[in-house]
Amino acid sequence: MDDHHIPPDYLRCLPIELHSEAEAFIRYLRELPSKSPVECPKCGHPRFSVEANSKPRIPSYRCAACNKGFNCLTKSPFSGFGLMHLWPAYGQYLLAGWSIHNAAKALGVAPSTTSRWIKPLRTAMAKEFPALYHWWSARHDRTNLEPPPHIAAQAQAFLNGLEHLLTTQQADCPRCGSRDTQRVDELRPNFYCSVCSSTLSLLRDTVLARLGYPEHWMGFAQGVINGETVVDLQRRTGLCVPACKRWQVRFLQMLEQQGHDDLIQWITWLRSRRVKEVGDFVREGGHMEAVTGSRYSADSKRRFSVPPHLIRKKH
Template sequence: MSDTHAPPNYHRCLPVELHSQADAFIHYLHELPNKSPVECPACGHPRFRVETSQDLRLPFYRCAACNKGFNSLSKTPFSRYGLMHLWSTYGQYLLAGWPMPNIANAMGISPSTTWRWIKPCRAVMAKEFPALSHWWSARQDRTNLEPPAHIAAQAQAFLSGLEQLLTTQRAVCSKCGSPHMQRVDERRPDFRCHSCWSTVSLLHGTLLSRLGHPEHWLGFAQGLINGESVVDLQRRTGLCGPACKLWQVRFMQMLEQQGHTDLAQWITWLRSRRVKEVSDFVRDGGQLESVAGSLYSAGSKRRFAVPPSTPGSGK
């Protein structure tokens, strides 16, 4: 088993003020197996000797006071875990918000291993790097969805640009160049030129050109930024599942086109946590109201009584 991909840039989803702690956390995981003990983990005695007769994965020590054996991992959260050379790489994927199946695939390890490793990583983070643990765990557990400042700025730029596109009252005729065009659709930025009578749509040639119901685009984009699932987005908009999946793909492509790559990674992180949140809720006996059909289908009735997800709601 080996790391088959370059580890991600975990700084992208973290506040700038936590970058140094994140680096220290990754360094800690890298150095932990090779760290020399300073005392016996059983009795705290500072004197011990190295046992050279045993062929083990780590140097083995024997306490001079209690005669108990130990190594550098004894009494640490990682004492019973293998593949030590991959721990720091795993930590980078974890801080970057990668879903566990994706981490397993990228690192060439089993999905069950990625699920087991998260427990000791969180224990080390909580003990040695509490500020990083507090911030990261809140997003990992979806108790706080507030993004770091640089991602919040990207989200605001994306939402503002979308709102401006939908509400603009000005356009230049692509045929005669006249700036005097009249908007002819309240919901979509469609214009008619008074000089040559040609029509112009500002959505032409964009990823939004064939999407309907523009009155829901801003709300959908906000739900996407919050990491809501497709079912959550159905409840938010009243659209059918295939439509929400299509919108999800188109809006993510728009983010990439506009250079909001950190925001796209943030959305992927929160969405994967939302899926697990719902899975845990159902596994623990919770019941979710089914969502089917579309509010806009002929003869359909609205069945979207459950509101969109809220941090820590478990729904």
């Protein structure tokens, strides 16, 4: 792992009441390789001795009863796994919702390594920290996507602000300061000032300036918050892929400008899990509904299934 790389703030996406348990889980992973056993894991005898070893990876022991060697990882989910010094860091990436590939890149190991680590870490979390596992696994496996309260509050504040921007019937004229303005556009917040006869737009100098189809903005914003992929967003709005990519960048910029950093981290987590969910579904032979309603569709009303290999290319 790069010495200059800072591990993610894994507590951002967790409810406050689980913070202490999450920290205990990371501490458990850090201390596990040096933890002293209390009995032989093979026969249960409490007496054993430390074996002499010039450069032990972890302390080795020999049972006084069965005369078999073991260490603190024997018959544990981590038995046979190496790079123990990276387990706590990977635990942080796992709790923060990082994908296998991104975590592997940050740690400087192969994706196959982080892929193998998931099972023992999940097993240990489920056994030693069940409350943390119950909450985290439901989000990781996308069986429950409800965010923590503080992130839900950020999402609602963002949606309320966007709705107010689109529906407000009042604005101050930036030229003369008058409030005697009249909305002149049903979909966009454009106004006419009757005092200085100037026009104004509340979208001017914002990331939404010159963005089309405002009737889709609320639904698109909700899709971004749900961690939907670009293809999901295309199905939601009927826009083409390039437009969905541009919109996705713009709305994430808005979130960043408004200081919703925890929500952005949550969206990143959900989006990585959604990509994996779709990929697993297609690899197992599932058929995704084709995108309809975009300008590239021959018939915007037609809905059909396509072969898995074509769906995989789109994702």
